[in-house]
Amino acid sequence: MGFARTCSVALVGVEGVVVEVQADLEPGVAAFTLVGLPDKSLIESRDRVRAAVLNSGAEWPQKKLTVGLSPASVPKGGSGFDLAVACAVLGAAERLDPRELADLMMIGELGLDGRVRPVRGVLPAVLAAADAGYRHVVVPEQTAAEAALVPGVSVLGVRSLRQLIAILTDEPVPEEERPPDDGRPDAMLAGLMVPGAGAGTGVLAGSPVATRQPDMAEVAGQLAARKALEVAAAGGHHLLLMGPPGAGKTMLAERLPGLLPPLTQKEALEVTAVHSVAGVLPPGKPLVDAPPYCSPHHSATMAALVGGGNGLPRPGAVSLAHRGVLFLDEAPEFSGKALDALRQPLESGHVVVARSAGMMRMPARFLLLLAANPCPCGRHTQWGDGCDCTPMAIRRYQGRLSGPLLDRIDLRVHVSPVSRAELAAPPGGAENTASVAARVLEARARALARYTETPWTTNSDVPGHELRTRWYPAPGALREAETDLEHGLLTARGLDRVLRVAWTVADLAGHDRPTAEDVAQALHLRTGVGRSVPVGSGER
Structure with a gap:
C-alpha cells in the first residue's frame, strides 16, 4: 500500500482555493477512481494522466488507485490538476519521493505525450498558494513569467512530465522541444x-x-x-x-x-x-x-x-x-x-x-x-x-x-x-495625449493628497455626504445646482455627482475648492445633452 500527496489550486472566479491532491494505492483490481467533486473535464484527466505517465517512461501502477481532491465541498474543474495528480500517483507508487511532493504546488495540463500545457488563471492560483504559505510552485514553462510576478515564491517552469520527474529524482534533465508561443489557452x-x-x-x-x-x-x-x-x-x-x-x-x-x-x-x-x-x-x-x-x-x-x-x-x-x-x-x-x-x-x-x-x-x-x-x-x-x-x-x-x-x-x-x-x-x-495626460496626473495627485487618510482615491469614489460636510465648495457655489434640484431638474444623486465633477474641474484648474464657475461647468457637463436625454431620467 502506498500514499502520497501534493497540492494544486481550484479557481472560484478570480480567487484561488488550495486543493490537496491525495493518491492512495491498495491491492486489488486495477482501477482509477477520482473523488472530490470533480467536473467532467476533470474526470477525463484519468485518461490524460495515465497516457502521459506511460509516454514519459514511467510505469503505471497495476493496483486499485484512488485520487482524492480536498476539500471535497469545493467544486473543481478544468485540466489544471493533471500535473499534481500524475505526481501524486507516482509518489504513491514510490517512483517519486512523497516527502518532496508534500510542499510543492503544481499547476498544469498534461498532453497524452507527457508535455505540460498552460492553463488559465496561473497568477491568481500562485497568489493563493503564496497566501497559504507555499514557496515552491511548478507550472508550465509558457506561464512561468506570469507565476514569477508573485513575490516570495520560487517558480519552476517545465515543458514535460519527463523533465519534472528527472528534476525531482536528481537525474539528467532531458531536452524537450520548445513549446510554440501560441500554446496558451484562448x-x-x-x-x-x-x-x-x-x-x-x-x-x-x-x-x-x-x-x-x-x-x-x-x-x-x-x-x-x-x-x-x-x-x-x-x-x-x-x-x-x-x-x-x-x-x-x-x-x-x-x-x-x-x-x-x-x-x-x-x-x-x-x-x-x-x-x-x-x-x-x-x-x-x-x-x-x-x-x-x-x-x-x-x-x-x-x-x-x-x-x-x-x-x-x-x-x-x-x-x-x-x-x-x-x-x-x-x-x-x-x-x-x-x-x-x-x-x-x-x-x-x-x-x-x-x-x-x-x-x-x-x-x-x-x-x-x-x-x-x-x-x-x-x-x-x-x-x-x-x-x-x-x-x-x-x-x-x-x-x-x-x-x-x-x-x-x-x-x-x-x-x-x-x-x-x-x-x-x-x-x-x-x-496631444501626453499633454492632457500630464494634467490628469496632476489633478489625480491633488485628489489623492486630499483623501490621504480615507479609502478613496478619486473624486468619483467619495460619498456625497462627505463632500457636502468635509470638503464643501466655496460659499454660494452650489446655488444654481440647488435651484435645479428644487425645480426637479436634478435628483439628489445628480446633485452629489455634480459636486464630484466640480471637485475634478477644480483639481484640473488648481483651485483649493470648487468655485461657482467650477460648479457651473460641472452642471453643464452633467446636463449637456439637454432635451436629447430620454424622458424619465430625472435630469434635463
Missing part, C-alpha cells in the same frame, strides 16, 4: 485584443492588434468632448457621448485609456489576475501594466457583459475592463437587461454572479463610456429635415437607456459633426 482570443491609447492591452474589441497608439492630436475639433474626456479621466467619472454617426465618438473613446494614469503594482496584479482567468493574456506579456480597454459588440449577452456561463461563472466585459475603460458603442442597441445589469458594478465596483454551481464575486471598477446616436438614423436635431424617424421611433430609441442607468452617468456631452474648417486645419493645433 490564443486566438488574445490575438484579437486591441490596445487602448497608451495601454499595453485591450480586450476583445474584435479587430486586429493595433501597431500604433491613437493620439488626441488626431481628433479634429470637438473641444467640449475633449474637455469631457479629460474630466472623466481625472476624476474617474462615467461619460455619455451623444451625436450623429461620423462625429468622432468612437475615435474619442479609443483615446480615453491613454489619458488614465499607469496602473500601480497592486492594480496591475488585480487586472492581470482577471485576464489570466479569462485566458486573454497576450503571449509574451505576463503583466498588464496599463489600463485595459474593452469594447464588446452590441449583440453581447448579459452573461458576456457582467460574467456568467455554464457551471461556475467566468469574468465578463465589466471585469475585463477593471481599472480601465468599458466602451459601449451604439449603447441603445444593447439589451435592456444587459445595460441595467451594469448598475450594480457602477455603484459597488464589483459584480456578484450567482449560478447553481456556485456564487462568484469579481472586481469591476471601470470607467464606463457610452456612445449613442440621437435617433435610429442618427440625424435627429442635427440635420433638421434629413431625419426620417417618427417621433415615436425617436422616443422608443432614446428610452432604451433607462433613467436609473443614466442617473449614474456623471458627464453627458453632445458631439456635433466636425466642420470642414476643422478638418482642414493644419496639424499641430490640437493637444
